[in-house]
Amino acid sequence: MKxxxxxxxxxxxxKTGGLGDVAAALPKALAEFSNTEVYVFLPYYKAIKDNPEFxxxxxxxxxxxxxxxxxxxxLFRAVSKKKKLQYYFIDNEYYFYRNGCYGHxxxxxxxxxxxxxxxxxxxxxxxxxxxxxxxxxxTALTPxxxxxxxxxxxxxxxxxxxxxxxxxxxxxxFPNEFVDEVLGLPQDWKGTMQFDNCTNxxxxxxxxxxxxxxxxxxxxxxIQDPYFAHGLHDVLRQHAYKLSGVVNGIDTDxxxxxxxxxxxxxxxxxxxEKKAENKKFLQERLGLAVREDAPMVxxxxxxxxxxxxxxxxxxxxxxxxxxxxxxxxxxxxxxxxDMFRAYAANFPAKMSANIVFDNTLAHQAYAGADMVLMPSxxxxxxxxxxxxxxxxxxxIVRETGGLFDxxxxxxIETGEGNGFTFKSYNAHDMLGAVRRxxxxxxxxKRWTALQKSVMAYDSSWKRSVQExxxxxxxxxxxxx
Numbered sequence: 001m002k003x004x005x006x007x008x009x010x011x012x013x014x015k016t017g018g019l020g021d022v023a024a025a026l027p028k029a030l031a032e033f034s035n036t037e038v039y040v041f042l043p044y045y046k047a048i049k050d051n052p053e054f055x056x057x058x059x060x061x062x063x064x065x066x067x068x069x070x071x072x073x074x075l076f077r078a079v080s081k082k083k084k085l086q087y088y089f090i091d092n093e094y095y096f097y098r099n100g101c102y103g104h105x106x107x108x109x110x111x112x113x114x115x116x117x118x119x120x121x122x123x124x125x126x127x128x129x130x131x132x133x134x135x136x137x138x139t140a141l142t143p144x145x146x147x148x149x150x151x152x153x154x155x156x157x158x159x160x161x162x163x164x165x166x167x168x169x170x171x172x173x174f175p176n177e178f179v180d181e182v183l184g185l186p187q188d189w190k191g192t193m194q195f196d197n198c199t200n201x202x203x204x205x206x207x208x209x210x211x212x213x214x215x216x217x218x219x220x221x222x223i224q225d226p227y228f229a230h231g232l233h234d235v236l237r238q239h240a241y242k243l244s245g246v247v248n249g250i251d252t253d254x255x256x257x258x259x260x261x262x263x264x265x266x267x268x269x270x271x272x273e274k275k276a277e278n279k280k281f282l283q284e285r286l287g288l289a290v291r292e293d294a295p296m297v298x299x300x301x302x303x304x305x306x307x308x309x310x311x312x313x314x315x316x317x318x319x320x321x322x323x324x325x326x327x328x329x330x331x332x333x334x335x336x337x338d339m340f341r342a343y344a345a346n347f348p349a350k351m352s353a354n355i356v357f358d359n360t361l362a363h364q365a366y367a368g369a370d371m372v373l374m375p376s377x378x379x380x381x382x383x384x385x386x387x388x389x390x391x392x393x394x395x396i397v398r399e400t401g402g403l404f405d406x407x408x409x410x411x412i413e414t415g416e417g418n419g420f421t422f423k424s425y426n427a428h429d430m431l432g433a434v435r436r437x438x439x440x441x442x443x444x445k446r447w448t449a450l451q452k453s454v455m456a457y458d459s460s461w462k463r464s465v466q467e468x469x470x471x472x473x474x475x476x477x478x479x480x
Contacts, residue, residue, distance in 0.1 A: 001476055003030060004129040006041045006118050008111065008138035009101055013048050013078075013087065016101055018248070018383050019135060019166050022215075025251045029465035030472075031085040039129065041118050043110075044076055044089035046097045055079040056089065060124050064117045066109075067184030073117045075124060088125075090117045107138075108174045108201075109182050115141035119150055128155045130476040133162045133468075137172030140205035141183070144192070147208050148185055160475035163209035165202065167380050168223050168230050169306070172201030196231055203235050210475055212236075212243045213468075215381035216402035220245030228378055246468055247405050248381045249461035255366070255387045257455075262363035267392075269455040272448060275367065275392055282368035286352040288325050294350070295441040296325045297396070297434065298369035300362050300384055303332025303340070303355075308375030308398060313339055314427035320347050324438060327369065329354045329362055366391040371437050375422075375430045379403050385419070386459040392451035395419035396433050406459075410450060412440070418454050 009015055010023035027038045048054060056076050063070040074091030090096075095110040104110065115134070119142065122128055134142040143161035150156035178199040179185050185193065195203040206212055214220050220243055222228040224236045236243060253259075257275075258268045264281035267274035276292055283290045301307045312319070313336065319326060320343065328340045340353035354361060366372070372388040374397045381402030385395040397403040399421050410417035420437040422429040441447050 001033075001036050001131070001472060002127070002129040003027075003036065003038045003472055004041065004118070004132045005038065005135070006115070006132060006139040006142055007135045008043065008114075010040055010042055010087075013042060013051075013054065014045055014101060018381070021250065021383060022166070022248055023135065025249060025461055026465065026468065027085055028251075029249075029461040030469065031082070032465075033469060036084060038085050039127070040085070040087045041121070042087065042089055043096045043101075043114050044074070044091035045101060046099065047101075048089065049091075049097065061091075062120060062124055064113060064120050065184070066113055066116060067180065067182055071113055071117075073113075073120065075121050088121065090114050090121070092117075108172065108178060111138040111172075112141055112182050115139050116145050118142055119145055119156070122156070129159060131160045131162060131472045133164065133472075134205065134209075135164045136166050137170055137201045137205075140172055140201040142205075143209040144183075144185075144189075144201075144204050148189055160211075161209045162211045162213060162471060162475065163205040165212065165214040165223070165380070168202075168228060168232065169378075171203065171230065171232065174199040174201070195235070200232075203232055206232070206235055206239050210242070211471055212239060213471065214243070214245050216247045216405045217245035218404045219378075219380045219401040222378070222401060244467075244471070246464050246471075247402055248383060248386075249464045250383055250386045250390070250459050252390065252460045255363075255390045257367055257391045260363055260367065262360045263367040264364065265367075267367075269392065269452045272392060272451060275451075278364065278368035279370070280368075282327070282364055283325070285364070286327060286354070287348060288327075288352055289349040291325070293442075294323055294325050295370045295438050296327060296368065297371045297373050297437075298327040298329065298365045298393070299373050300329045300365060301332075301374070303328075303330050303336040305333070306377040307332075308377055308425075308430070309333075309336045311375045311425070311427040311430045312373070315431045316343055318431055319434070320351065322435070322438065324434075325350045325352075327352045327354070327365055329356070329358065329365055331355055331357060366393055369393050370441060371396055371420075371434075373434065374398070374403060376400060376403065377425055382406070389418060389454035389457050390459060392455045394437060394447075394450060394454060396430075396437050397421055398425065398430070399423045406457075410440070412446070415446070415449055415453070418457060 007023035009020040076089040078087040265274045265277040344353035379401040407419040409421040420433040422433040
């Protein structure tokens with residue numbers, strides 16, 4: 001089977017968030033299936049082009065028709081000995097030789113070009129996939145362009161499409177003129193493209209893709225509700241027959257306490273006493289009081305409201321009265337950054353605010369902390385809780401999206417469950433979950449048993465990649 005995965009980022013080449021991890025790990029796992037070829041497409045960003053660590057070769061160039069324009073496109077490929085897994089890069093320096101992947105005034109045009117260039121590339125590669133898997137709004141136009149412009153070509157006609165929603169909040173909304181000025185779609189496509197008096201790329205992909213998935217079973221149900229769907233609930237209900245959820249996995253080789261080169265002391269579930277060495281190292285690095293008996297709670301997150309940071313803000317005084325330590329790692333909205341800095345200044349022995357994105361520090365926090373706090377208003381899947389469990393760090397989460405799917409509530413009577421949960425989006429309900437975790441922390445026998453249990457949780461791609469494979473197989477079978 002031939003699978004093309006189109007994304008706007010993928011580690012190790014470029015990563016700004018969870019999509020970068022997924023677009024790295026999923027193709028690698030898919031390529032393990034026999035008789036499978038996986039091609040991953042990425043924009044040839046400045047950060048990739050200027051990085052001497054990557055060995056990338058030029059293949060060809062051509063023009064891409066985009067409404068009234070004919071736009072230059074270069075096609076590059078990462079040099080690899082693995083024929084089953086190849087990485088291709090769409091080059092146009094006007095669009096992609098810039099600092100940062102996103103947030104530019106013409107992002108709509110940039111990613112429209114990218115989506116169409118992927119389809120144009122197939123002719124030049126003489127390689128036609130059975131399934132194109134596009135991800136989020138940046139590649140939402142791939143199934144649209146395929147249907148609108150390429151169905152008359154024999155080699156394109158059998159291609160099926162999967163569109164995965166990683167976060168409903170970011171839908172690719174643009175003015176109505178975008179359809180004519182940038183996309184050049186026929187007039188009868190305007191109804192497909194438009195929603196709520198604007199062009200909505202995600203809505204169009206939901207309409208045109210052969211299958212739609214999102215990144216957890218619970219989130220697939222949630223996004224059919226107005227509270228979670230950011231306006232598209234009726235569209236998703238209309239297409240519920242082709243909607244499913246697949247929980248993300250993590251790369252268990254990268255996140256492995258037994259071999260992680262970034263942490264102070266490696267450990268396994270049989271040598272959990274070495275986790276205490278990581279905690280001591282982290283306390284010393286961050287200037288916290290070195291105390292094994294004080295539970296350390298870490299948040300590794302974007303500091304924005306929908307991540308539940310507003311709940312934390314509401315009970316910060318209560319948290320600082322508790323006998324715990326709180327570590328924040330992340331950047332985001334200024335009000336939250338400043339708030340955490342202020343508390344860290346007032347409580348230096350028990351509070352550390354690290355307003356940075358620091359991968360090494362994040363790994364050390366996973367290894368050294370006792371608990372990870374994720375009080376998200378909505379969380380399509382979440383990778384932080386999966387990573388934390390690999391390191392024996394107990395999740396405290398709100399019951400939403402992938403958090404609900406992966407962190408069943410701990411039952412003190414049976415010892416079952418992966419962490420501590422709360423349901424209502426309420427600061428004191430969250431505080432209650434934190435305090436239940438604090439209470440169990442001091443019951444060392446039960447706490448150690450819970451740590452061993454969560455470390456044994458299968459957070460790999462093994463189960464999830466099989467679910468994706470089943471989708472691809474069904475779609476490819478339908479094309480025959």
